[in-house]
Amino acid sequence: MKEPVRIAIVGATGYTGGELLRLLLQHPYVKVVHVTSEQSSETPLTDRLPFLGGRYNLILESFHPDKVAKKSDLIFMALSHTESMEAVRTLVEAGKKVIDLSADYRLRSPGTYEKWYGLRHSQPSLLKSAVYGLTEIYRSNIAQGCLIANPGCYPTGALLPIYPFLKAGYLDTTREIIIDAKSGISGAGRMPTGKTHFAEAHEAMVAYNVGAHRHLPEIEQEIYRIAGRRGTTLFTPYLLPVNRGILTTVYLPLNRKLSQKKLESTLDIYRDEPFIRRVAGSPNLAHVKGSNFCDISVFATASDRMAILMSAIDNLVKGAAGQAIQNMNVMMGWDERLGLMAPGFFP
Amino acid sequence: MKEPVRIAIVGATGYTGGELLRLLLQHPYVKVVHVTSEQSSETPLTDRLPFLGGRYNLILESFHPDKVAKKSDLIFMALSHTESMEAVRTLVEAGKKVIDLSADYRLRSPGTYEKWYGLRHSQPSLLKSAVYGLTEIYRSNIAQGCLIANPGCYPTGALLPIYPFLKAGYLDTTREIIIDAKSGISGAGRMPTGKTHFAEAHEAMVAYNVGAHRHLPEIEQEIYRIAGRRGTTLFTPYLLPVNRGILTTVYLPLNRKLSQKKLESTLDIYRDEPFIRRVAGSPNLAHVKGSNFCDISVFATASDRMAILMSAIDNLVKGAAGQAIQNMNVMMGWDERLGLMAPGFFP
């Protein structure tokens, strides 16, 4: 039995941190040895995440990059945007593998980052070496990377169904791509707010940041990289009264007429992917809860030159912690499915 | 004090029937005197709708058109599709005013009806005289009508925001109109099914009948009547895990560039409408629950020639029972707001 790889989770008490901790328990080659929280340091981890009681015996600590570097081999950064930027450099320079679940290393252009996050990027050279961690698309780069920028939940749900069509050259680059994406409320994090207060969000539904969500430049960046297109993407996100899941519908303009059969066979590119399931009819959030699956379907429409794509993911798993673990597996040269084999839960 | 107008509700025990009964209690000029149910005849109404206990003392009866015609002055038909067709004729011929909440008299073309509902329309001449009851658009026709085809819930939510832009001539008739509409589960009726079973529908979301929902021809018919356009409409409906409400997003192709200000002023056409509220930002289902309001907003986009429209309605009120009562008020020459002045409930 080899020594397990030592894992640290920086920012362990949020929903993403909790999900990493849940999933890593099922991973045969790693051991979480260090967990941090600024607000709850010196507190037992399971006081803040009681569902993990009986499974972890760790004490939350304040985050000190040097200490983390010393104690662990691979670090999941689960801080808020702008909070990871500096610390990541220390960890990478110490030779550690880092998977950053914040947005700090996702946008390749420091200017775009500054525009959307309101802060000058302090690590432009490190930014260049970061790998965007959409596993199915950038697997070989991830395998070589030291710093993985784990994708946002909305970009994951949107890009996975779009990718095969861009790759095949079917996109009509002159028209808008429309992305209408409905997200469960855990996507807004664990901090209480007026919008996420139970009695405001239950029996409710509302769009937000229409055309102005920070995941839009991330989506556009990747569409450009794959298809070389700089056209307009309309992105409408919603708060959906469920705990978990994103159901994404994409109205995709095509540059030619494609039959239902042809549309479906375009998804063959994913044939051997362990976490992509092609489904008939609409995907259902209920079928991916708790799992790393991305369920995808495609519909021909009454309009020859527009297809409808749909995907369902669990925003905390494939949209965050699960994909991060998938990326860890790729970085470490392990079977990509380790720690992620458990199916979701239903109902 | 005048005698109240006598009301019958045919098919009173479904959610639409219940909502009619709830709202009509607040109407000063009418009295519900007759309620029918095939499955529960001879049963007290409030055994089937206990929330109305203490407010109604009626016994459910089997539906006999002649009896209904004799006992009542105005009839709300709340049967399933295809079940109203024949009976409505008897009632109209007896000189009664009829508001049919089923789809049977909504589609002007018998051929289209047959195509979508799988049944030859047996009353084509009566169909010609039926008035489509989207109150804000066809008010003067409704005032003259004897038979009102009350609109479907999805068409109401979609057509009200689109209408001002069609009317103003801003539609680019060569491109697709995209309607992405999320509906609460009461829209599927009161009959238990696998899809509407709590544990299947809670913490879930799924699209259904993509491009093939029966409300599509109804929407297309009205777009053609208003804008003379026979182009493609893509319509994607979803089951949303809330009891009530439809949140509709329309991606509307424009034939010219319109500023945010101009887009908003296009909605001025609704300035004096008592049940249309123009809101800033996204409408929220939570703000229209229980009311007859349709909340509408419009967003300019990064694409000069596409606007995003959104609406929120309560599918059981503006999408069914409320609009039916609004239509009754118009038919009777009463203040359109009678019985509908109560705001919704929040939270």
Next chain:
Amino acid sequence: MKEPVRIAIVGATGYTGGELLRLLLQHPYVKVVHVTSEQSSETPLTDRLPFLGGRYNLILESFHPDKVAKKSDLIFMALSHTESMEAVRTLVEAGKKVIDLSADYRLRSPGTYEKWYGLRHSQPSLLKSAVYGLTEIYRSNIAQGCLIANPGCYPTGALLPIYPFLKAGYLDTTREIIIDAKSGISGAGRMPTGKTHFAEAHEAMVAYNVGAHRHLPEIEQEIYRIAGRRGTTLFTPYLLPVNRGILTTVYLPLNRKLSQKKLESTLDIYRDEPFIRRVAGSPNLAHVKGSNFCDISVFATASDRMAILMSAIDNLVKGAAGQAIQNMNVMMGWDERLGLMAPGFFP
């Protein structure tokens, strides 16, 4: 047409304030003329309560007792506990009728108040003249009162089913009364907290303040007044993942054997009550949502000397705003049902 009675609502933007505003719109004799909010003064009311858009045109103001006294005839105080205490005196001394929805005037003993609310009661003499506003029980006192202490939501749900049995002398005063009460989350108010954060409260249920909830002394005070008993009451409240409603189960020790029939006839005391409905089987939260009804049932048990009582109320209506309006009607000598005739909503 008489001039309407002028109403002020102090603390108008919480859920109770919103519910008062919703219901008062349906009251024929009053007009809300003044609304206050410390956090949102100078803001249009409907910015904070958009569901009321199109129904109110008021601007929120800071609370100044003298100003309120000048502008209004009757005042609903919907502030948090301890915040009403002083101001109420000013209003009462100005000859105004006051209905206080906080706990400040509910406990007759200043010592008990201090023990549970951590603050010396500054108005002990005014406290003596306050009337506990459980309408069905203290109607005649309310009719004479100037200051009504509107009951807490849990005490309303618990005391109404218990009262007839205490009144009839059936209580075994030597044993515990057990109250197990499940409340919707709006009962916790509009301020976001960790416990009421959607993703924490959805698909969850938890008891809280077991045996230590501030509504316990209120319940015990009333049991003592009615039955002269100082025995133990066990009170277990829960957060239930619904917006509205309290379902209360009482395990009531009896001093004699009572048949199911006799138990039911004990409820005959409520025969003419407009807002109490006796139901067979369990009450259901879904049947009282939005209404001022209290649905009550009683069950004989396998134990001769214990009965099970159940009640369902809407915590925001009969548990707060609705009962406050009912009390206003009694104070003013009006029909008790005014403003409260609308049934609830279902589903």
Next chain:
Amino acid sequence: MKEPVRIAIVGATGYTGGELLRLLLQHPYVKVVHVTSEQSSETPLTDRLPFLGGRYNLILESFHPDKVAKKSDLIFMALSHTESMEAVRTLVEAGKKVIDLSADYRLRSPGTYEKWYGLRHSQPSLLKSAVYGLTEIYRSNIAQGCLIANPGCYPTGALLPIYPFLKAGYLDTTREIIIDAKSGISGAGRMPTGKTHFAEAHEAMVAYNVGAHRHLPEIEQEIYRIAGRRGTTLFTPYLLPVNRGILTTVYLPLNRKLSQKKLESTLDIYRDEPFIRRVAGSPNLAHVKGSNFCDISVFATASDRMAILMSAIDNLVKGAAGQAIQNMNVMMGWDERLGLMAPGFFP
């Protein structure tokens, strides 16, 4: 590597079947080889349970006991009550280990079975050899058993917290034990009904079968076995608008005064149990979702001679499939935690 033990699941498409399939995927020593469904035979398993897509490749078959006996080593029976009775005999006689998740072998008295299930028990001698599978209490008997009657969900949630107090002799056998138990809706099974229709059950809560639920004789039987008491138990179950979980509150009469500390130390009997967690304050359904944990707490009360016990379980895991797997592990002499180590999910 040893050959895996071959598992059959009879009645695989319900929620319990689905949960068995989910959990068994994580078990290192078994392989599900045979799944049956009468309604969906010849259908791929994952058509009926799409959340398992990509994880199972089985075809549903009709149930034939001989075939099952031939194909598998251990059988989970997940049929409805009365459907297992006969078939179980065939399987046991064929030398197979059987874990029956129905009620058919839970009640030791054929007369009690007949009274509550309306059917004469056809296998009284087999009934005698069946072991009641409440693992923590009957572990050694389970280890020797061939036929395990897996406990009902409510009895599991009620008996686990009560047991230590009965065992210690603290029960006042002259007074009622009161059990107030709130269950998620998956407990009602997968068959759509009026009560479990989304729009009826959401924003609702209702008790049902008050004092008359079939799990009552099961609870009473075990209390008698442990404490020799034939007194009255009051059992009130509720439908709670969540998918999963039972929160049980027990009002337990004590025969002596016990301090909070003493009450807590009584739970020490569970110190080494892998699936029982003692928690401070109320257990929370949200912390056991998806896991085999039973979270327990105890509260001293204002009444010296009554304690409040609370437990939270996931009705589909510890209340059904999880405990069944725990029992399998005990029967097979394996580590009891196999297949059940994954923590639950949160949120």
